[in-house]
Amino acid sequence: MSPFNMLTNIFSSPRISFGLDILKNPQIITSIRRLDGRITKSSTLNIFWFLTKALWKYPGIFDYKPDPSLKGISELTYMILSLEERLRSARLKGAKIVGKWPANPTDLYFGTGITALDPFFAGYVRILAEGSRRLAKHGRAHLSEDACPAQAAAYSLIAKDLFPMDFFYPFIGPWCYDSQYCFEALRDKVEGDYGDHPIHNLKKHEKLSHGYMLQEIERFIAKMEELKGEPVDREKLREEYVLGNKLRGVLREIIEFAYVDPPPINSLDLILCIFISSDWLGDPEAMLQVLLRIRDDLGARVNRGEKAKIVSPNPSRLLMTGIAWGDLGLYNMTDELGGLVVNSECVYNLFYEDIDIEGDPVETMVKRFLSTPYAQPSQKRAQWTVENIRKSKALDGVVFNCNFGCNYQAAEARIVTDAIKKETGLPCLTTDTDLPKENRGQMRTRLGAFLEMIQSRQ
Amino acid sequence: MSASQDVSALLKLRKLLAARPAEIMEAKAKSRKIIGYFCSYIPEEIIWASGMIPLRLARFANNQVAAAGAAYLTSNSCPFARSCVGLKKSGTDEYFGLIDMVADAPACLQMRRVLEVWERYFGVKVVILPVPRRFYANSGRDFYSSCIEQFCETLEESGGEKITASKLENAVNLFNRIRELQRRLYAGLRDESFPLEWTDVLEVIRAGFLLDKEQYRETLEELLVQIEASTKRDISNPKRNRLLVAGAMLAPGDEKLATLLKEVGGTVVMDELCTGSRSTFGDVEKPDFHSIASRYLSAPPCGSLPYPDPESDPRHAHLKKLVEEWGINGIVYYTLRFCDAYSFKASHLKQLMQSLDVSFLHINSDHSDSDAGQIRTRIEAFVESINDGAR
Numbered sequence: 001m002s003p004f005n006m007l008t009n010i011f012s013s014p015r016i017s018f019g020l021d022i023l024k025n026p027q028i029i030t031s032i033r034r035l036d037g038r039i040t041k042s043s044t045l046n047i048f049w050f051l052t053k054a055l056w057k058y059p060g061i062f063d064y065k066p067d068p069s070l071k072g073i074s075e076l077t078y079m080i081l082s083l084e085e086r087l088r089s090a091r092l093k094g095a096k097i098v099g100k101w102p103a104n105p106t107d108l109y110f111g112t113g114i115t116a117l118d119p120f121f122a123g124y125v126r127i128l129a130e131g132s133r134r135l136a137k138h139g140r141a142h143l144s145e146d147a148c149p150a151q152a153a154a155y156s157l158i159a160k161d162l163f164p165m166d167f168f169y170p171f172i173g174p175w176c177y178d179s180q181y182c183f184e185a186l187r188d189k190v191e192g193d194y195g196d197h198p199i200h201n202l203k204k205h206e207k208l209s210h211g212y213m214l215q216e217i218e219r220f221i222a223k224m225e226e227l228k229g230e231p232v233d234r235e236k237l238r239e240e241y242v243l244g245n246k247l248r249g250v251l252r253e254i255i256e257f258a259y260v261d262p263p264p265i266n267s268l269d270l271i272l273c274i275f276i277s278s279d280w281l282g283d284p285e286a287m288l289q290v291l292l293r294i295r296d297d298l299g300a301r302v303n304r305g306e307k308a309k310i311v312s313p314n315p316s317r318l319l320m321t322g323i324a325w326g327d328l329g330l331y332n333m334t335d336e337l338g339g340l341v342v343n344s345e346c347v348y349n350l351f352y353e354d355i356d357i358e359g360d361p362v363e364t365m366v367k368r369f370l371s372t373p374y375a376q377p378s379q380k381r382a383q384w385t386v387e388n389i390r391k392s393k394a395l396d397g398v399v400f401n402c403n404f405g406c407n408y409q410a411a412e413a414r415i416v417t418d419a420i421k422k423e424t425g426l427p428c429l430t431t432d433t434d435l436p437k438e439n440r441g442q443m444r445t446r447l448g449a450f451l452e453m454i455q456s457r458q
Numbered sequence: 459m460s461a462s463q464d465v466s467a468l469l470k471l472r473k474l475l476a477a478r479p480a481e482i483m484e485a486k487a488k489s490r491k492i493i494g495y496f497c498s499y500i501p502e503e504i505i506w507a508s509g510m511i512p513l514r515l516a517r518f519a520n521n522q523v524a525a526a527g528a529a530y531l532t533s534n535s536c537p538f539a540r541s542c543v544g545l546k547k548s549g550t551d552e553y554f555g556l557i558d559m560v561a562d563a564p565a566c567l568q569m570r571r572v573l574e575v576w577e578r579y580f581g582v583k584v585v586i587l588p589v590p591r592r593f594y595a596n597s598g599r600d601f602y603s604s605c606i607e608q609f610c611e612t613l614e615e616s617g618g619e620k621i622t623a624s625k626l627e628n629a630v631n632l633f634n635r636i637r638e639l640q641r642r643l644y645a646g647l648r649d650e651s652f653p654l655e656w657t658d659v660l661e662v663i664r665a666g667f668l669l670d671k672e673q674y675r676e677t678l679e680e681l682l683v684q685i686e687a688s689t690k691r692d693i694s695n696p697k698r699n700r701l702l703v704a705g706a707m708l709a710p711g712d713e714k715l716a717t718l719l720k721e722v723g724g725t726v727v728m729d730e731l732c733t734g735s736r737s738t739f740g741d742v743e744k745p746d747f748h749s750i751a752s753r754y755l756s757a758p759p760c761g762s763l764p765y766p767d768p769e770s771d772p773r774h775a776h777l778k779k780l781v782e783e784w785g786i787n788g789i790v791y792y793t794l795r796f797c798d799a800y801s802f803k804a805s806h807l808k809q810l811m812q813s814l815d816v817s818f819l820h821i822n823s824d825h826s827d828s829d830a831g832q833i834r835t836r837i838e839a840f841v842e843s844i845n846d847g848a849r
Contacts (some may be wrong), residue, residue: 144801144822146534172591172764177567180591180764181802186804187768194766195590198601199564204608205588212590212601219597378574402532407796410532411539411571415578 060131076079111240123153148405173197178409262307382419467681491557508618518711710826749772
């Protein structure tokens with residue numbers, strides 16, 4: 001390759017343009033909580049330096065096309081990729097990092113003064129960012145060849161100490177089959193305990209489950225107090241709910257923009273905003289700033305009539321349910337084929353409703369746990385999904401995704417999609433995925449056919 | 459079956475089983491309710507005390523019927539889950555067709571989905587009894603105890619009789635006695651001269667899932683008397699391998715492992731199976747809900763329930779005890795494909811057994827015979843290595 005061509009390639013390289021984009025958007029604060037309550041500010045140079053290093057460390061990310069021209073997306077990408085570094089830095093300065101699972105309400109963790117980490121999302125991102133399946137392979141070698149890739153990645157993340165974690169305290173319950181056994185498999189790798197989110201028949205056992213769950217949450221709080229070496233201020237829990245409600249509210253506003261014509265946000269950017277609700281990437285205050293930025297820019301785009309890159313002018317709008325695709329490239333693929341993922345009803349759907357800030361904060365957290373849509377009996381979850389579809393504007397189809405190894409969610413596919421088809425008339429597609437890029441050809445064919453079918457009906 | 463001819467109670471058990479479906483239909487005609495269940499955390503005492511007939515449904519379907527079940531679940535569901543849906547859908551199993559309702563104690567979340575499918579697509583009434591994952595704590599016990607009390611009320615509302623204190627006491631005494639007799643059978647396997655083999659004992663345990671409990675108790679008592687009086691096995695050539703089969707379950711329709719072990723000279727003297735010895739341990743101290751809850755949660759736990767501390771893991775402790783008391787020198791850990799509850803635990807169990815100098819073989823399979831050849835080779839090598847080591 002000639003020197004001239006090399007130079008041309010460098011300056012048109014996504015790496016450089018991504019880094020340059022950060023320089024245009026210098027305002028970001030990261031505030032990983034520490035015992036002393038101080039906030040760390042990341043300078044523009046920090047971020048730029050990190051991104052130029054990260055982009056070489058994580059070559060896999062160039063398979064995915066977020067829209068860096070949407071203000072806030074570059075910061076979001078920085079926050080996702082820098083999670084490990086930020087957590088390590090915070091831990092050195094006294095922060096306590098506690099592991100949780102996606103369906104566990106984030107506010108409870110931050111509200112007790114610790115920093116939450118969801119190894120599901122972090123592990124999966126690492127697989128995608130590295131462009132390598134080594135984490136999943138390692139996890140499966142230790143768990144089972146049939147383990148879901150997110151479990152396998154989470155296992156490896158913790159077992160190999162790729163992310164810092166002081167204690168692993170998830171709430172296990174009727175939303176995931178594997179998580180509890182993955183927790184057990186990690187017993188000799190990280191100190192931990194679990195909370196029990198009980199299965200119950202809502203009609204019969206509501207009071208009993210409430211009482212039991214209350215004890216479980218008090219137990220969790222007691223452990224966090226022991227970890228931090230100081231009591232938990234219950235009013236801080238309430239403050240966290242207020243912050244969490246703000247975040248959830250902004251997220252819901254962002255989702256509403258996906259229904260506008262022309263759509264100002266693409267599927268990948270939308271789903272990333274949703275995924276981060278599991279642990280707010282360790283930093284709820286910073287994520288609020290980032291999401292506000294994204295929301296404001298979406299508003300500006302709508303005023304200008306500006307469409308998101310790679311999205312078709314009149315896309316078919318899809319609800320993602322089951323387990324949202326972990327292979328982020330499928331979201332870009334959906335856009336390229338004329339679709340647009342406008343919402344997700346999956347394990348990351350804690351943003352749908354706010355937490356009640358009146359009343360005793362622990363009692364309201366109990367209600368939050370027991371009303372988690374994803375943890376309800378299948379028919380109830382199906383009905384909840386149907387009601388949300390009815391409330392949403394202009395949905396054209398539903399994709400229920402089953403992750404290999406996640407037989408608990410996959411076993412709901414028929415009940416949920418049958419209810420959707422019967423009560424809303426929307427067409428449903430059930431897909432099966434495993435590790436990133438493994439079946440993109442097949443997915444392209446199936447998604448393409450599904451979207452063609454929807455478009456021919458319109 | 460390879461029992462001594464002196465043990466005629468085993469033949470009686472088979473006859474009773476053969477007549478059982480007709481017996482249940484007669485009972486149904488007299489308005490008795492039949493409750494099916496899958497999980498060993500359903501307290502049978504309660505069902506019995508309500509006058510209802512408990513049937514533990516534990517069987518695997520053939521591939522075709524299981525595939526029909528997968529159409530409602532997923533082909534990645536465990537073969538037992540697929541079988542349960544397939545058998546209900548196909549109507550090919552008489553017991554599945556006889557039940558009026560089903561009790562669900564969702565220790566295993568895959569089975570929870572099975573019963574959600576039964577409820578939605580086959581119109582089966584499902585009564586839930588939540589099982590706490592903090593089964594070892596007082597809070598879990600209190601929760602479960604209160605849920606058992608509500609379970610009673612639900613049974614009474616669903617056509618069962620009022621569960622009085624005396625009925626509960628009779629039921630508790632009956633099931634304690636049954637478990638005691640079953641434990642004696644398993645204890646007999648420690649002795650090489652015991653006239654029954656492990657597969658015979660397993661057959662007796664499985665019969666108990668379906669038979670009338672009073673009849674079953676009587677037959678068990680006869681069986682033990684006959685065993686005492688029967689000809690002992692020749693032990694002039696003692697077996698060098700003494701194996702324990704651990705895992706979730708073996709049930710009719712999945713005889714592959716038991717058959718192969720026998721063919722290659724494996725001597726199974728104990729099991730740690732949900733459909734085997736595990737449900738025989740522990741008795742109810744007093745006829746009240748809290749004692750019933752204590753018994754079920756203190757018994758050796760199902761692998762479906764997690765535990766936070768490896769040092770005090772009760773399942774590990776139970777396995778160590780079995781290894782010691784039954785003189786085990788090899789464990790065959792049999793897990794079903796997609797049964798993550800058991801397969802995720804395999805590597806820790808292997809480490810534990812290695813620390814006890816017990817050989818460990820993990821077999822992960824579905825219930826079909828397609829991998830029988832491979833499994834046979836592995837088991838054969840395993841048994842040979844233990845035999846060689848024991849010389």
